Amino acid sequence: xxxxxxxxxxxxxxxxxxxxxxxxxxxxxxxxxxxxxxxxxxxxxxxxxxxxxxxxxxxxxxxxxxxxxxxxxxxxxxxxxxxxxxxxxxxxxxxxxxxxxxxxxxxxxxxxxxxxxxxxxxxxxxxxxxxxxxxxxxxxxxxxxxxxxxxxxxxxxxxxxxxxxxxxxxxxxxxxxxxxxxxxxxxxxxxxxxxxxxxxxxxxxxxxxxxxxxxxxxxxxxxxxxxxxxxxxxxxxxxxxxxxxxxxxxxxxxxxxxxxxxxxxxxxxxxxxxxxxxxxxxxxxxxxxxxxxxxxxxxxxxxxxxxxxxxxxxxxxxxxxxxxxxxxxxxxxxx
Numbered sequence: 001x002x003x004x005x006x007x008x009x010x011x012x013x014x015x016x017x018x019x020x021x022x023x024x025x026x027x028x029x030x031x032x033x034x035x036x037x038x039x040x041x042x043x044x045x046x047x048x049x050x051x052x053x054x055x056x057x058x059x060x061x062x063x064x065x066x067x068x069x070x071x072x073x074x075x076x077x078x079x080x081x082x083x084x085x086x087x088x089x090x091x092x093x094x095x096x097x098x099x100x101x102x103x104x105x106x107x108x109x110x111x112x113x114x115x116x117x118x119x120x121x122x123x124x125x126x127x128x129x130x131x132x133x134x135x136x137x138x139x140x141x142x143x144x145x146x147x148x149x150x151x152x153x154x155x156x157x158x159x160x161x162x163x164x165x166x167x168x169x170x171x172x173x174x175x176x177x178x179x180x181x182x183x184x185x186x187x188x189x190x191x192x193x194x195x196x197x198x199x200x201x202x203x204x205x206x207x208x209x210x211x212x213x214x215x216x217x218x219x220x221x222x223x224x225x226x227x228x229x230x231x232x233x234x235x236x237x238x239x240x241x242x243x244x245x246x247x248x249x250x251x252x253x254x255x256x257x258x259x260x261x262x263x264x265x266x267x268x269x270x271x272x273x274x275x276x277x278x279x280x281x282x283x284x285x286x287x288x289x290x291x292x293x294x295x296x297x298x299x300x301x302x303x304x305x306x307x308x309x310x311x312x313x314x315x316x317x318x319x320x321x322x323x324x325x326x327x328x329x330x331x332x333x334x335x
Contacts, residue, residue, distance in 0.1 A: 012053070013054060013090060013194065014090075015032070015090045016057075016059070016090070016091050017031070017058075018112070018128075019060070019075065020067070020105065021068055021069075022069065022070045022098060022099040023069055023095065024096070024179075025069040025073055026180055026181070026183075027128075027179070028094055030183050031186065031187035033207065036055070038054065038055055039054060041199050041202035042195065044202070045198075054194075058079060059075060059076065060080070061080065061081075062107065062108070070097070081107070088118065090123060091123065092124070093108075093123070094183070095125075095129070095130055095131060097126060097146065097148075097179065103127055103130035104134050108131060112131060121190070123174075124174075124175070125177055125179075125183040125186070126178070126180065126182075128145075128176075129144070129153065130145070132174065132176070136159075138159075138174065139159040139160065140159055140160075140161075141161065142161045142169050143169055144164065144166045144167075144176050145179070146182075147165070147178060167185050168186040175190070181209075197292075201243065205239075208235075227273070228273055233258065234273065241254075246305070246308045247308070249281045249308065281308075283322070286322055290330065293327060300312040
């Protein structure tokens with residue numbers, strides 16, 4: 001067994017999610033699926049065997065058994081609060097956006113406070129941040145929640161520094177995220193924190209989601225891409241482009257990939273996505289460069305090459321045109 005594989009196996013992590021009635025199922029399933037896909041990604045990379053996992057997953061509720069979600073679908077909690085096994089590495093908690101009473105559930109609030117010293121990371125998804133704020137865990141910390149509830153949270157918990165435009169925020173060992181798919185972004189960042197960028201990017205490719213949003217990016221980012229309105233094959237193409245910014249992404253090459261003429265491909269692309277293929281590719285490469293600069297110390301020429309720019313000067317011009325800032329200034333300000 002190689003040293004690399006030994007280190008992977010020794011770092012097995014138990015990820016647990018606290019759920020309550022009327023939670024949104026995507027807030028639970030989205031982040032948990034990221035960790036599940038991470039197991040697959042590391043198996044495919046040969047870092048663990050087909051029978052091994054680096055993450056084990058469980059759901060926790062006031063009582064073990066079925067929990068009705070906001071959509072009416074039911075999920076099964078593995079453990080009650082009082083029966084949770086030792087050794088939880090990452091404890092996530094999600095709120096119920098349409099059930100305000102759950103945000104201050106005192107039994108859960110007290111249990112989370114007791115668990116805080118026992119876990120490496122405490123994480124909230126969407127309005128789960130209210131539960132952390134209620135027991136004081138967010139006092140004098142930066143945090144976020146779903147943008148619809150940020151103003152209410154700021155009024156209710158004045159010791160918490162609310163950052164309403166952030167997708168997710170880390171302050172020490174506590175992580176908070178916005179609503180719905182922001183929990184997926186946060187989970188991807190946790191996988192990257194544990195196993196590196198390549199593992200997280202592999203998860204993003206496997207789940208057909210964009211590996212494009214750093215934690216410092218706004219929930220309202222003007223650079224968030226429109227997805228194709230009607231055609232699944234074009235949405236899949238967008239995901240492929242986002243995962244391969246370094247490839248030849250000319251109109252001719254992309255049209256050939258879609259088995260279309262360049263002229264027809266450009267017409268359909270503009271209709272479906274609302275911008276030209278060239279503009280989409282340029283923005284995709286910009287987002288890839290922003291991610292890489294925030295997550296590594298690679299020199300600008302290396303970042304430019306890996307993100308599909310001809311050279312660092314072309315990347316610099318793109319940054320200045322879209323962001324009115326140079327890549328060096330962007331890294332210095334946001335890393």
